[in-house]
Amino acid sequence: MGQKFLKLIDKENISLSSDIYRFERSDGSAFEFVGGQYVILNLGNDADGKSIKRAYSILSSDSKADSFQICVKRLGTGKASSILPKLELGAELEYSGPWGKFVGDPTWPTPGFSLILATDTGITSLAGLLLSKKFSDRLDSTITVWFKTKEEDFLSEKDLRNLLSGISNFPNIFQIPSISDPDRISAVLEILKSILGDCTVPENAFLSGDGNILREVRSELIRLGTLESRIGMEAFFNTQRNPSPVASFGV
Numbered sequence: 001m002g003q004k005f006l007k008l009i010d011k012e013n014i015s016l017s018s019d020i021y022r023f024e025r026s027d028g029s030a031f032e033f034v035g036g037q038y039v040i041l042n043l044g045n046d047a048d049g050k051s052i053k054r055a056y057s058i059l060s061s062d063s064k065a066d067s068f069q070i071c072v073k074r075l076g077t078g079k080a081s082s083i084l085p086k087l088e089l090g091a092e093l094e095y096s097g098p099w100g101k102f103v104g105d106p107t108w109p110t111p112g113f114s115l116i117l118a119t120d121t122g123i124t125s126l127a128g129l130l131l132s133k134k135f136s137d138r139l140d141s142t143i144t145v146w147f148k149t150k151e152e153d154f155l156s157e158k159d160l161r162n163l164l165s166g167i168s169n170f171p172n173i174f175q176i177p178s179i180s181d182p183d184r185i186s187a188v189l190e191i192l193k194s195i196l197g198d199c200t201v202p203e204n205a206f207l208s209g210d211g212n213i214l215r216e217v218r219s220e221l222i223r224l225g226t227l228e229s230r231i232g233m234e235a236f237f238n239t240q241r242n243p244s245p246v247a248s249f250g251v
C-alpha cells in the first residue's frame with residue numbers, strides 16, 4: 001500500500017508538559033475512524049538511523065472526519081515528543097492507521113455496564129471513547145475513571161472539561177503515586193474496589209495507560225467475572241510486565 005500523509009493544521013501548547021495537535025489528511029480526503037483508535041506517526045530517523053514511529057490515540061470525536069486531534073506529553077528526553085513541538089504548521093508526516101481492532105469492533109461494547117479506565121496519558125483514548133458515536137447512547141451505563149499523579153499533569157481538569165463539553169458523564173479523577181512508586185498499583189486497586197463496590201460487574205471494559213497497572217486491573221476484572229474477550233487494553237508505556245510485586249484487592 002502507498003504511503004499516507006497527514007498535514008499539521010493547528011497546534012496548541014496547553015501546559016508545561018503537553019500539546020494538542022490537529023491534523024488533516026494531506027490529500028484532503030476524510031479521515032474515518034472509531035473513537036478510541038490511534039494513529040502511528042513517522043517522525044523520521046534517530047541518530048542511529050532507526051525510524052521513530054510512535055502511536056497516538058485520537059482525542060477528538062469520530063463524528064468529525066475532516067480532521068482530528070491528538071494530545072502528546074513532553075517527556076524531556078523522549079524522541080518523538082521532542083520533535084512534535086518543533087513542527088511548523090503545514091508540516092507533513094507519514095502515518096499509518098487508524099489502528100485499534102478492539103474498539104473498532106462493532107459488536108463491542110455489548111449491552112450492559114461498561115468501565116472505561118485510564119491512567120496518565122491514557123486519558124486520550126478514554127476521551128475518544130466518551131466522545132464516540134458508539135458510546136453516545138451508552139453513557140448512562142458507563143463509568144469512567146482517570147488516575148493521574150498531579151492535577152497539573154498532562155491535561156488539567158479544566159482542559160478535560162473543555163474537551164468533553166456536552167458529555168454528561170465526566171470522568172472520576174483520582175490522584176495516585178508517581179510512576180516509580182511501589183504503592184501505585186495497590187492504590188489503584190483500592191480505589192477501583194471502592195468504586196465498583198457492590199455494583200454490577202462490568203460487562204465491558206477498556207483500559208489505557210500504564211501497562212503495569214492495567215495488567216493488574218484486568219486480572220481483577222476477570223476475577224470478578226468480566227469476560228476476558230470484552231476487556232480491551234492499550235498499554236501506552238510499561239508495555240512489558242516488570243518484576244515488581246503484584247498487589248490485589250485482597251478479598
Ligand SMILES: Cc1cc2nc3c(=O)[nH]c(=O)nc-3n(C[C@H](O)[C@H](O)[C@H](O)COP(=O)(O)OP(=O)(O)OC[C@H]3O[C@@H](n4cnc5c(N)ncnc54)[C@H](O)[C@@H]3O)c2cc1C
Pocket residue numbers: 038054055056057058070071072073074075077078079080081082120121124125179234235236237238
Ligand atoms: C496505542 C498507544 C497510544 C498512545 N497514545 C498516546 C497519547 O495519546 N499521548 C501520548 O503522549 N502518548 C501516547 N502513547 C505513547 C507514545 O506512543 C510514545 O511512547 C510517547 O510519546 C514517548 O515517545 P518518545 O519517542 O517521546 O519517547 P521515547 O524516546 O520512546 O522514550 C521515552 C520513555 O518514556 C516512556 N513513556 C512513554 N509514555 C510515557 C508516559 N506517558 N509517562 C511516562 N513515561 C512514558 C517510554 O516507555 C520510554 O521508556 C501511546 C502509546 C500507545 C502504544
